[in-house]
Amino acid sequence: xxxxxxxxxMVLNALSHQLVEFFDKINSWENSVVRGSGLSPAQMHTLxxxxxxxxxxxxxxxxxxxxxxxxxxxxxxxxxxxxxVIRKPHLHDRRSWLVSLTEKGKAIFHRHDRFHxxxxxxxxxxxxTEEVAQFSALLTKLLHRM
Numbered sequence: 702x703x704x705x706x707x708x709x710x711m712v713l714n715a716l717s718h719q720l721v722e723f724f725d726k727i728n729s730w731e732n733s734v735v736r737g738s739g740l741s742p743a744q745m746h747t748l749x750x751x752x753x754x755x756x757x758x759x760x761x762x763x764x765x766x767x768x769x770x771x772x773x774x775x776x777x778x779x780x781x782x783x784x785x786v787i788r789k790p791h792l793h794d795r796r797s798w799l800v801s802l803t804e805k806g807k808a809i810f811h812r813h814d815r816f817h818x819x820x821x822x823x824x825x826x827x828x829x830t831e832e833v834a835q836f837s838a839l840l841t842k843l844l845h846r847m
Contacts, residue, residue, distance in 0.1 A: 731745075734816045735813075740783075740809075743776065744779070748786070748813070749814070751802055751806070752802055752811075757799065757800055757801075758798070758800075759788075759800060785802065785809065787802075787803055789801070
């Protein structure tokens with residue numbers, strides 16, 4: 702990779718620090734929201750992914766969460782014991798299992814999803830509609846590259 706000009710390096714270093722700070726603030730906010738729910742942030746994130754997908758295959762869920770299927774099995778076992786998810790065999794693939802939220806799991810998912818929308822409104826409150834659209838477009842572009 703060719704050497705970047707000093708000014709580009711400075712901009713990338715500043716951006717790197719900003720991204721870390723942004724991640725830390727989001728992570729801190731997420732942990733404060735999850736605290737008191739009886740769930741870990743990882744469990745809440747698992748419910749969140751399932752809630753957005755409904756009837757998701759265990760393998761796909763593991764991929765989305767970035768964990769092994771063995772790790773996911775343990776996590777889903779715990780969520781099942783709490784009455785938040787249910788596993789059922791896939792209708793067309795005998796090797797696959799689907800995971801979906803129970804009514805109790807849906808209630809927690811919807812409450813948590815509302816926190817996410819509130820947070821989005823909070824962080825975008827100081828931005829114009831155009832700036833929010835630009836930010837969204839940039840995030841979309843970055844996410845497609847990851």
